[in-house]
Amino acid sequence: MTSETALQALYDRLRKRESEQLKQLALSQKMATISTHKAFEALQPDLQNFLDQDNLYIFVADKEEKSYSLLLQVKRNTQVINNDLWSCKAGFFQHCIDSAEPVQHGPKEILKAESTFPTILVEAVRSGSKAIISMAFRMHDQRWAILSLEYKKRTDNDLQLINRITSLIPQLNITIGNIRMNTQSVQLTTSKILASPIVSSAPVRTDFTTPEVLRTQIIGNSEQIKIIKSQLETVASTEMTLLIQGESGTGKEVVAQYLHRLSTRSQHSLIKINCAAIAPTLIESELFGHEKGSFSGAIKRKIGKFEQANGGTLFLDEIGDLPLVLQAKLLRVLQEKEVERVGGNKIIPVDVRIICATHKDLLAEVRAGNFRADLYYRISAFPVTLPPLRERREDIPILVQHFLEKHAGKVPPKQMGKKMLQRLGLHPWPGNIRELEHVVARAILLTEGPTIKNIMLSDNPVFVGANKIPDFSPQTLADFEKQYILWVLRRCNGLISGTNGAATILGIPATTLQSKMKKLGISKKFISLKE
Template sequence: MNKPSDQHIALMNRLQEMQKDQQIISSINTALAKVLDKKSIGIILNQSFKDTFLCNEVIVLTTKEGGEFFYSSFTEKNDHHSYSSDIYLDQCIQSSEPVIFYLKNLSEKKTSTPSYFMNAKKMGMHTAVGFCLPSIGDQKNIIFLFYKNFTEFNDRLERILRGVSTQLSITIRNIFFFEKFDALSTSTPDSQKKTEPVGKEEKGNKKGFNGIIGDSEIMQQIYQHITQIASSSSNVIIYGETGTGKELIAQAIHDLSPSARKSMIRINCASIPANLIESELFGHEKGSFTGATEQRKGKFEQANGGTIFLDEIGELPLELQGRLLRVLQEKEVERIGGNKTIKVNARVIAATNRSLEKEVAEGKFRSDLFYRLNVLPIHLPPLRDRKEDIPLLANHFLEKINLKTGKKIKGFSQKVMDSMCKNAWPGNIRELENIIERSIIIAKDNVIREMDLPKIFKAKEANNDFHMKTLHQVEKEHILKIVENCNGRIFGPQGAALILGLPPTTLISKMQKLGIQKEHYVKKNEQ
């Protein structure tokens, strides 16, 4: 076996370092995505940020309402701070890179020196690194990391800081939003609260990630993807089998977006007759067709400034796809029977259980509309690919259905839980919820000891080793198998890159994106 070259070793070490950094970024982003209050974000900033960036103290300042402390690990909350007179915040806002401040050079006599710098200096801090987080709306947030012993803020630390900065900004915005909502709820008389829509009252109390239940690795990746794309205004399309929770994903994207205060308008393209869907989407004028007794706004007008969710977009008639494309391109609609164009600005989130690429190839879906929608795709896994989430989902539905039915079922027997985890669930989460509801209703005890799972699906799973997999899973398994067969060799005539027909650097990049680490194949070859 040839000895690995120095270049190969250096590249693999670099790949491993980048994988570790990505794991750190993913871990912090996942933790931040679940936070809805200042106490929880304080724990992350005081622990994870100090450990990751090797700093001694952390503060976050915001330009909201003239400037205020959002979080500080050492500055008193009642310390006055004015953004309008803070030249150091302006330096951070105007710079695209982290800004380093040497505190020993700052004078206590100058009125322009902010109190947080002077307090840090008195505590023995010698250096501060300031960085302006990505903007959400007009509000800007700046984080300062303080050091007693500072060497350098290297490229690695900057890369990690940039990797978590967008999620940190979104989390800060969410905390302000929920604080304002809670204050409004507290000050609103009970008689008025009863008239509020139920969905608004529940926004701050959603379990899991914005109401999505699941802690599996694949769901954590989806949560991170959601937080990354939420602040964008680009179109999103969600792919997934029936019952995988596509509407919940759409709602989470809307709730985390800058237009969260506006409505998310829903329309199921498969549930409305073809002759009525045009009117539903674009509206109509009075008398434009038989039965049009009044003027009606379409869903796009209703969603103006917010989000429109087009469920089962693959069912949209071909003749209407061209008109939808025009709305997406021109940002305007024209009601049926009308001659006036109406400007609309709504973010489109579409969903489908079909393969739109296949539909395009067969001429059933317009390619130009597909490319317009497929800007930010999200692929939801079926329940059979995230079985580790089944216990969490089962207990969540148990609690939910207990409240709905007035039952007091305490849980599931181990036998039932094992059966649920082994079942194929072709109907996915929706099927799981329905069967749990049926089991709760007919339960004779306070524990569900029997569950009538469809035998056809159990038999199919027992006798068939075939499992549907995503392209991501297939590609990962194939590359891993080739690398294993090559004894971990990437380069050279007997390397995996040559067999796969890829440049070695491209293969290394793919392995990094797919999460393939050295220990995945080295351990097997050393045994």
Template sequence: MNKLSDPNIDLITRLQEMQKEYLVISSITAAFAKVLDKKHFSSVLNQSFKNEFLFNEVIILTAQDNKQQIFYSSMITEEHDNNNSDSLDIYFGQCIQSPEPVVFYLKDFSERKVSIPYFTRGKKLGMHMAIGFFLPPVGDHKNVVFLFYKNFTEFNDRLERILRGISTQLSITVRNVSFSERLDVYESQISNPQKEIKNVKDEERSKEGFNGIIGNSEVIQQIYRQISQVAFSPSNVIIYGETGTGKELIAQAIHELSSSSHHAMIRINCASIPANLIESELFGHEKGSFTGATEQRKGKFEQANGGTVFLDEIGELPLILQGRLLRVLQEKEIERIGGNKTIKVNVRIIAATNRILEKEVAEGRFRSDLFYRLNVFPIHLPALRERKEDIPLLAHYFLEKHHLKTGKKINGFSRKVIHAMCENPWPGNIRELENMVERSILTAKDSIIKEMEFPKGIFPQNKDQEFQIQTLQQVEKEYILKVVEKCNGRISGKHGAAVLLGLPSTTLISKMQKLGIQKGHYFKENE
């Protein structure tokens, strides 16, 4: 048996190295993703993170509105910890401007020249060099990590790739820990029934959230992670969620974190544009192409070239236009109505819907080929009732947003109202909560909102009557049966149920057998 040629050996070696790097990145990212307080953060930073980068000391600086402060330091004690600044220092700014890690040789800085506390302290502790790296920003928070070394070392490509791979999660974790610290203060107020609930400082509360998204629950943190994972890629995204859950806000966050954020994000509500106008709205038209077309007009896809198109309520798009949209995705080109010129466009599609698109496909209202093109990276937004721990944060955010325009000074909510909001099911989700807070500001008689009148009928008389509880197996069995019936009993092939369900036919047959689905369930006896 011949030995592998040298190129093959090199390729296998490189693949093995890439796999090891991926495992390291996954391990450190997973460790940071579980962090919610500074003590846990310090533990992860000084274990798995330090084991990989072998630094002696570490400092993380954070800045917001050009106000800089030390978020974490392993070498600056409390007497040295007064390092807040109303402006960014030159070295912090240098890291922000650099796409690569910046190397600082501390011997080059004299005491007179260096008034930067963390460099001064590093020199006194015997550090010879520092590596500064700008982490991806989260909202308007900018973070830079400095790794200090006593011995001169080479920060090689492998370390840079690992640092870059974990940088987004590290930045999110810094944000989460900061948020959690302020949340602890707020929760301590809630736990004291003798006190009315006060707001966290306006300037702090108004800056909360991940790119404008408010929440710190586990389910919403998973959404933050998904946004971070997909933002830097050109992949298409579908955002699923009930009405009022904030689907457009998620789309905006993905766009702002993407490499095309300097281009426009064009929004289109497929449900609000009349069917006879939507084609012109999307693809544009030439002068004289139809009655009323008095001039040439560029469509939304041309306007968004190089950027993002957000298609809200994609499930409402007429079938005939779904085919044209599919061409845009496949060929990356359009034609204006009445024109014969092909126009190349490069846009990223983010779609949103409150429908179950798989069901729409099964019932023939949505093209399966378009569905698979769009459904590259699905994000499922939780309803507000599934993230109740975020309700107090959202309520105070909306309180600050609306109380100024009413001219009334409202300081917060009573504990009774906070409890009532957390128990409310909120069928209209975040949009309904915002409307209720605004209404309560208008009707408030004191500086504290002590009453909130919820719409009548919002609480069902008997919650058990809302739906019949079924096991997941029952739900899955019923859904598969409906799809198979829709396909006239056909399992495999081009028009079979397996294609609609996105499964290999052998997998679907095996699943049907496990669920006890037999031919008699979907074929009539006379067939």
């Protein structure tokens, strides 16, 4: 083989490997957002393209590992849940656990008289399937689970398929955890509603005077916030690592504080570190500590954040800015649960729960080579994405009231004027909740009377963006009216009536607005279209 041919072969192998990695990342990115059975079912075409399976089964053992059952069965066009139980001591289950790689079972083995395979797999083979390929893995609560793939044509277990199954397991583990957490959350919420007595409809005032309460509240009644609160309440008692994602100013640190307060570690410290605010040369010392004389300026021993948080929670803010070299060291600490100070040779065990946060798209950072894929899968055991304020405008009034009371000091809180509240509801809020708090605090300082009738909002086009009234070209009055109504409706997220509704902003009754929308041919599909 000539050197040119060898180089071409190497190039082809590299391209093939890169193509495989891109396929895996694309599928993992879709799976990362899934938290319901229905969403997982909708993903089957993508899974089938990646694994080429005909049917997919996921079995899970009970806590005592005495028996296991079918958690999820997904076919190409249908989904069936089966409640049969099988013994964990059976040969099939134990065989999968004992193997570090996917194992293949054929019809002869499965159909033997003394077969220990689940009846659902036996029936699949009787229906004509040629192979069942399975792989066992530990879920985050340490229970065993088994992924089984049914093939009607495949008879060989090729290396590419083995690699694909193995590479998919970490993200599948996360997705299953999200589905189970969401299911438990829904069940918990339903049971609370059914068990609760009749509650008065009178508004309940929250005590905003305690600093600790102020710092750990998640303010809002929108559906997104209700779901996030429910998920956090469910996961708080576990030891799962959380990855909080969202734009700057959406309240990632507040969520971390809220989760710590609800957790079993609440009596211990919550230690916070911003990975983007510390020089790369110093962050290793900040995280793991250092010994005296380990480097220039190390005049005494320093205890790192991991040791400080021992028994409690460590919040790693802006984890996406952690240098690659330190990402490898952090991964080792998370896996081994022990640290070694810079310049030291003593292994120090640590018991810490990790909460990470970032405003970056970490999967995009993984693809760009700026963030380790193995660390991403390790820290994203339970991902939580916080919506920007512009996507939860219905929470603006309650957030404004919260900040009015928070910054009132010892005097009675001021009130926000109705027109000012409407104006706040139309602002794009590029700085999210942090920007809203600063605007309210500034308005309080500049207002002498009890009611805020003037507010200062940035008119910089870089910030205001799409919320500025667009430049209209010459057109008929009806076309102008249609475009303007559409613009207002989009600013209000399609809300017609209410304080922040389009009808209120336009100064007309909701029924009149609905009549105009019908006359001008404005439907919901036009409202949802991006400008």
